[in-house]
Each structure stands twice: as structure tokens, then as C-alpha cells.
Amino acid sequence: MSEAATTEAAAQGELGTVVIGGGLAAAHCIHELREGGYAKPITLISSENEVPYERPPLSKEFLQGSKPALELEPFPGSWYTDADIAMRLGTTAESIDTAAKTVSLSDSSTLGYENLVIATGCRSRLGGRNANMTGWDLPGVYTLRSLEDSKAIKEQLVSGKHLVIIGAGWIGMEVGASARAAGLEVTVLTPDQVPLAVAMGSEFGSHVAQLHVANGVQCHFGTGVTGIAADPGKGLVVQTPTGDIPADLVLLAIGAVPNNELAVAAGLEVGSGVVVDQRLRSSDKSILAIGDIAEAYNTTLGRNMRVEHWDNAIRQGKLAAATILGRDQSYDWLPYFFTDQFDLGMEYVGDRQAEDDVVVRGDMASGEFIIFWLRQGVITAAMNVNIWDVNDHLRSMISKNIPVATLQDTGNDLMAL
Template identity: 40%
Template sequence: MTERIVIAGAGHAAGQLVGSLKQQAYAGEIILIGDEAYLPYQRPPLSKKFLSGDLSAERLYVKPHDFYEDPQIRTCLETRIVRIDRSAKTIKTDDGNSIPYDKLILALGSRVRRLPIDGADLEGVHYLRSIADVEGIREEMRSRNNAVIIGAGYIGLEVAAVIRQLGLDVTVIEMADRVMSRVVSPEVSDFYQTEHSTRGVKLRLSTGTKALVGDVRVNAVETVDGELIPADFVVIGVGILPNTELASDAGITVEDGIVVDDRCQTNDPDIYAVGDCTSHPNSIYGRRLRLESVHNALEQAKTAVNNICGNETHYSQVPWFWSDQYDLKLQIAGLSTGYDEVVIRGDPADRSFACLYLKDGRLIATDAVNSPREFVQSKALIAARARIDSNTLANTDLQLKDMLL
């Protein structure tokens, strides 16, 4: 009897899972189940080049459509898994089907965090997580003038940059006192605030959103401090939540994500999990991490497939992320949580610099703005848990790679 792997989820990680299984010459059946109407595609470009129209939908896909025409692969799109029966080793879908598995891989991803405020269901209010979401926002961009973005994280600022470059009026509302406060230093926040303000984006920091105003369609946003901001449409980007309910309902351990080991295996030896929905042990930082990162999703997918196919692999890597805003590429290596010292390499006035974070003398993270070399070289230093004097780090006459002894 042919072995079968069922992949729950059809996002970026799922596309990598199928590709890796084929690469490993897996001989069994592969069933891919996802609730969207699309085959696996990349999400990062959605708020960047796809929103701006510089990237076509065809180029979003992880693999060309004919890749999935392989008789070994079966796709079930617009299908939701409602239950995992671990004892019977089956999953049940919302159309009533029961599908057996030998191995199940949970690539469930995440969903947008929704704002529980008055007016959130008005027409013209958007979130950004899917191709369909972007198509709705694009339609607004073609016919409206005033955009309000709620949230000044990666998504909010990337959307603000795209919309502003098209000539629309843009206001960004953020509860924190600086942009991207969860992920970058005050120095990097200040730099990006200046960039957005210089280009005409109006920033409303240290204020929350009280309500979205309108009858059928939104026409304004009311802040908690009483300001009424005109809005022809609104885009909300206030974070994401991991999709873990299917796993927890099945008795799979969940603690801020589906708990996996460094082989991407859950507490059920026949069930693996990868991507945004997981919490994994990281030896570099000495703690469990739940990462919202494409790199993490892809590398975990490769790790899970290796282990399923009998090639023992242990996952622990330096996390990394990126954001494109205007002509600025922000690349982040590592996690800066708990840093006690910051070193700046280069001059922000040159629009090319790096912010390096240390904790107890060790480099733990780097924010690199238009500095790809600093980004790449700092990853190696972080992985090595290198101790480097801050004065040495600040010396731009020395390359970071030369500091790794």
C-alpha cells in the first residue's frame, strides 16, 4: 500500500514541503489541502511589489501550476480541515470527506489580528494577508484619495509607502510612540519616521483608534484622543495570530504556537508542523521561538521533510526578516529582545547604515538599512555567539567578517 503524506495548509511553507518531498524522491502520495482558491504562493511581496503592480500574480507562485499536475500530487483547494483524528490517523474536511494519512504536516500559518472596534465591518476597511485582500486594496487605490493605515509595523509602513508613491494622502496611526517599535531600535525608528514624513505621510504616534466612522462605508477614523481623520479607505495591520486551534483540539501540545522539537516533530510522532504556527527550540538564543518569517517557514519545511525521509536534520538558525519601503531595504538578522547596548555602523544621513545590538557583550541582532554586506556578515557573528568590543564593531574600516576569529 502506498504511503501518504497530508499537508494541512497551502501557503508558502506548503509549497516548499511539496518541492522538498519531490527533491527527496519521496515515492508516496502527497495531498495538499488549503482553504484559499490559490496554489501555494509567496506572501511577502503582497504588501510590496504585488500591491504596487510591479509583480504579476503568476510570479507570486512558489511553483508553476503544472508542477502540481504530477499524478503523485493531489490538491484540495478551497477546503478546510475541521478535525484531526489521531487514533484513526485521518483528517476530516468541511465537505465531509475523511482522508487517511501516514504522516501529517501542519503548515497552518497565521491569520490577521482584527481590531474589535465600532465600524470595523464597514465597507472600505481592509486587512492584508492574501491575494484577494490586495485586489480589494488595489481597487480602492485606483479610485480614492485618502488612505488611513492603522498600525506602523512592517505591513502598515510598506502599504503606506506604496500608496503614498501613487500620490494619495496617507495617514498612519500607531499606539506606540515610534514606528516598528517591536522590532527595531529608536535610532532606526527615527530614521524611518523621517523618511515617511519627508515624503508626505502623516504620522499619528502614541494614539490608538477608537472607532471607524461611517454609515455603510467608512469616511473617517476617530482616534482615542478625539481627532477625526478623513478616510476614503482604511488598511489595518496590527499583527497576526498563529492558527493553532486544529492542533490543540486534537491534543497536540500548543504553547504560543504548535510545540515542535528541533526535527519539527510534535508530541505525536506522525505529525510535524512548520512555519508561523509553530514554537521551536533555538539553541542560539537558548529559548523557544515563534517566528513570523518566510525564512523560518521554508527552512522548517526542509527540516521536516528531511526527517520524514530518514535524513536526520536538526533546525536551529539565526532568524532573519526584511522590509522594503520606498528605495530602502531593511534587513534584520537575529532578535534584539533584551539588548543592553547599541552600536551604529555608518551614518544614517547616508541612507546606508547598520544598527548592531549586544547583550552581555555578545552580538544578538542587526538592523541593516541598504547595507546587505553588514546584514550577511553579521548573521555569521550572531550564529557564532561572538563577543566583540563595541568600539571594534563601530569601526567601519574593519569588515564584520574579519571580527570572527
């Protein structure tokens, strides 16, 4: 669609699509809209000052200095200009009037919409199981969600400093690996017995723990934190029931919470996130929600789910565009995610539940293996660790009923299973 045509539409006061949020889901939604021939005005409202960028490298390559900020952008800044997207960067959406179909912004302006897409993502959790923890707001205590956060942490990644990470989820463990690569002393604290316990279970969690210990990370598992205090002239101390741990900097990595306040105040149905159907439409049919914020109905799994992963943000951004364009598509794919820590790279696909049986193919000690999760003999999820170009095939194996011995036998060609 030509720029002249969309500008003319806006000049005639034609209502179009307003997207709240400047993350990956938002970027892919508006990109797909224009690629699909959407000619009406599109406005992107983002609290951040940057054009949308990818967050996964913020705890990995960007933090380690091997990927510059410009390479994080899925579409260059010039694309938004060329595609005639009205960019309202550094601007926060403060309220939605569903009756008037308007959004009020922090610069006191109001925008009308025909379709509104909420893509407000998540923010770092500050409480959680550490709800009574004091000192999380002291200088030197960081959270990691944005490019700005990653830049601030990167400045402190000076060899010899001591970083204490509270939380042993994906972001905590990834930053731990990046900080060790920069020569810092790293301590990780979690009340769980292994890292990633909730997400991946104890088998893979133990493997990740061994990897970090082997790379010099001090792991204090089964250890909660009661508070963080300033130690004048010395830095910080992290207080635990078993004693104080001195730190030059602290990363609070205890999870994320969805930015769903706008949706709640607007009267939309909100559960673990904004509740949307398989086409990502909320309880108000002119409002869609996508990415980390969306609790969407997955037609393959037959239930609602909210997924905080990169692949989902991209796919749901495109699906919301398809819905607005009137295409008959739905949320039918399985969750996928990846991580990189030290020399471990992995990809996961599927819908593992805590009670599923675990089947390992290969020798975990070698660092190259595949884990399958099975429920009553049926594969529910799979993960390839340091074995590449197999994840699409693993995806095709989900729902199959393959004997455990066949899965485990590395003499069987995986691609033939």
C-alpha cells in the first residue's frame, strides 16, 4: 500500500488500528498488516523510546557485547516511516474507553480506533515468593526487561566484581553465564532445589546446575532471600536465613508479571492475562491482545494459555493481523522456546506438564541429548540440547505414541521416528 494512500486515509479522519506496546508482538502485527495490504492508518504507542527490538539477546549476546543494539531490531527504523506507521514512542497509553473506542495517552492526546491491539508485555516481578524482601529498590539492584536495563547492567559487568542473582529462571541463569564470560564472580540464589525447576523439571534443571557449577557459578539452591541492604563503602549484602552474602551488584530475576492494568480498567475479561479467543479477540471484539499479555485459546491443546516466549510473540503478532485482515486463521501452534548458556544451546517444543514421564535419548553427561516428555505413552513435548536442525521434526513427533525403548535407542534414526 502506498504511503500516499494511507496518509490520505488518515487525513480523511479514517479510523484504523492502534497498537499499544512497542515489543516484538506489536512489530510483527503492524508489519503483517501492511504486508497484507492494510491501507488504513496504523499507530504504534510505546512507552519506550526505541523502535521495537528483540529481547532475548539482552541477557545473552547484547550483554556479552557480541551483538550491537541495531541488530536487535526485527525491522529497521526506516521501515516504519516507509510503511507510514504513526510512531508514538516515549508515550504511554493510560486508559481505554471501550464505548467511545478511544485511547488516552500520557501526552494528553486521545486516539480513536477501529481495531485496538494490546501488546503491553510483561514487567519484572519485584515480590513473588520474596514479597517481604526489603532493599530491592537500592542502587546497584537491577532487573532486566528492556534495552535500557541491559545497558545499565552491561556497564557493571567488570571483571572481578561480584554479581548475586536472586532467582534461577531463564533470565537469571542466562545473565549468570554472560557475567562469568565477562570475568565476574557470580552467585545464584533460589528457594528451589534446582534452577528452572518449574519450567523444566528436575532432570534438565540438575543438568543446568552442573553446567553452571562447572563454570564457576556459586549456586545456593534451597536458599531464599530475606532482604538486600547497603553496606556503606563496600556495596550491598544479600541477606539469607543462612547468612549475608556481599555483592557489588544484584540482579532480581524472579519472574515477570503481565502489564494488564489497562485491560482490567477497561473492563475486559482478564485471567492470567487478557483473555482472548483463538483469533486473539478479547471480550470486546474490536480489541485484540497478543504476545506475553494474552491468555489465548489454543485450538490444538483445547485450552487457554499465556506464553512468555519470543516465538509466540512473533506468531501472535501475525495472527492478530490476519484476524484484522479477515483471514480464517487461529492459534493452533505449540509453544516453542530456546536458551543459550555457556556452551549449552537448546530448543523446546510442546506442552510439558509437571507429572509427565521423562525419557532421555543420548547421554546427558556428553552435553548432547534429547528429552521427551510423555503422558500415558503419548509424546507431549521434546527438547534438543546441543543437537541442531531437529526441532521441526520433534514438533512433528508430538502426539505420537512411540515405545520408550525406541525413543531411547540412539541407533534408531531420529528422523525416521
